[in-house]
Amino acid sequence: MTDFSNILENVPNFRRYITVDELHQRNADLVNEHPDKVELIDLGRSTNGEVIDCLKIGDGKYNALIHGFPNCEEPFGGNLLDYFAEALVLDDDFRESMDYTWYLVKCSDPDGARLNEGFHTGPHTPINFTLNYYRTPNALTAESCFPYRFGPLDLNEPVPETKALMRILDRVPMSFISSLHMMKWGGITYEVPEPCEPIYPGLWSVAKQFNVFPRKRLGTTYAPGIQYAAYLSPARGWVQQWNAGNRNIEPIKGCYIYEYAQMVNPNAFMMIPECCIWYDPRMWDDTPLDATLGESILYAKEREDEVNNYMLRIWNEALPYLKTGSPFKVMMDEWMEPIINKYTNVTNPPFSFNKRVQEKQATMAEKIGVEGRDDLYRMFYLGGLIRTFEAELEAGGSEKLDGLCVEVMGKLQEYDNYLHDNYTVTAHPIRNLVGMSLGSILYSAEYAKSKQKAVVKGYQL
Structure with a gap:
């Protein structure tokens, strides 16, 4: 096992998230300073014509692809990969001991990331996140539009951002892949496609080192904070639904990056360190309460239904006046x-959740985690409406939208007030998220080696 304690101890104390322009510049600077250790690969252009670049570092017999901004409102991956790239270059012993060739894409969705940069530079509050919120629709997301042909599915419409990642994946069989996702409420959930017991102690250790708690998330967990991620295989899930006779299935544009990588290397392993932006300190508290999980689940469902009904009313009133195809309108569609x-x-x-789960006594951490998530996330949906209306108004849209925008802004302020009245909303230090996630990636990359059979080295893009 490679010793990477020094790498983790030296994670910078980041004060903000790095912008797209800064990431491009940092890539260029690293290549100029270390041309013998780093290759800068132009993977192509984004939908809006921006360069998507990749750093290739190392010459090991195993290959790893890690990309940041898989969803463009999830910014910590840029910071992680920026630090990791420099650490790989400066520490020859570490780089050689890992025996990997690393393909690092700091930002796989630069168009979308730019639309969130009002949050990246601060303040890092839920209201500022909401007012700068944009999430690229799943049908246009880089890691969700890979070609896939099986059974009733014949999908081959990759978006430019997907084609950029395909330039690597079509040529290099990956041993390990990670997409640097973020949730918004909680601690850490390590998302994996299968049980992977040998790395559980390492994953828990780096979470403890950086003061991030395993997220008390309801669902299919293999161990505390380690969860089976069904979203790693949506195309397979679609086919399963079809075979079961379901015909009212979500339309998809392709398979997921993990499914695609497995076509080249069936032994590829993926781990996503799904960390969170905010938490409430009560999420550390596992004290049992005089309440059931079912009560918290019902609370969350009621909040979801409430905001969905509100959005549906506002959306139906606004639709006749939405004339431009802004990215926010496409997102809201x-x-x-x-x-x-x-x-x-x-x-x-x-x-x-079955009856047994519903009747289980809830802990403080579970109650705050389940209920707080929906109290927070409902704000983002309103942010999407506001940005859609603002884009239309900037293009000379109807005054009707101005009135709706004011109404939604009032509802958003009501939600924000409720959030802060009922929760102690605390931002995780970016350093903690980066260090914990990087450590988990290194443990997972080491584990991925054990899953590989014959390995070939020396791929040239």
């Missing part, structure tokens, strides 16, 4: 579709 059509979700399937 996808958001509203399942509320209207109520199809089976396969890209992020919801959990169902």
